[in-house]
Amino acid sequence: MNSEFRTQGSELRIVLVLIGPTASGKTAVSLPLAERLGAEIISADSRQIYRFMDIGTAKPTAAERASVPHHFIDILDPDQDYNAGEFGVRGREVI
Secondary structure, eight states, X not given: OEEEEEOTTOOEEEEEOOOOOTTSXXXXXXXXXXXXXXXXXXXXXXXXXXXXXXXXXXXXXXXXXXXXXXXXXXXXXXXXXXXXXXXXXXXXHHO
């Protein structure tokens, strides 16, 4: 799936969206695709954003994260609040 996204400066960008359940192979598809396109990966997983929550989240490995820039993985401690509105603001900044 792809979506058009217009930045605040009216620049039009194409945003590719890869969706699926945990451990369905999204990372295996996204890494070579991002490398080929020179793209970055924005994680929208509500648990991958938290440090120490590795079991059950299928986070990309450190090596995978080093091969392509990733956003919103391991940036908060589990006791920190975060919500969809904050994600929207920060996601737009990344895009």
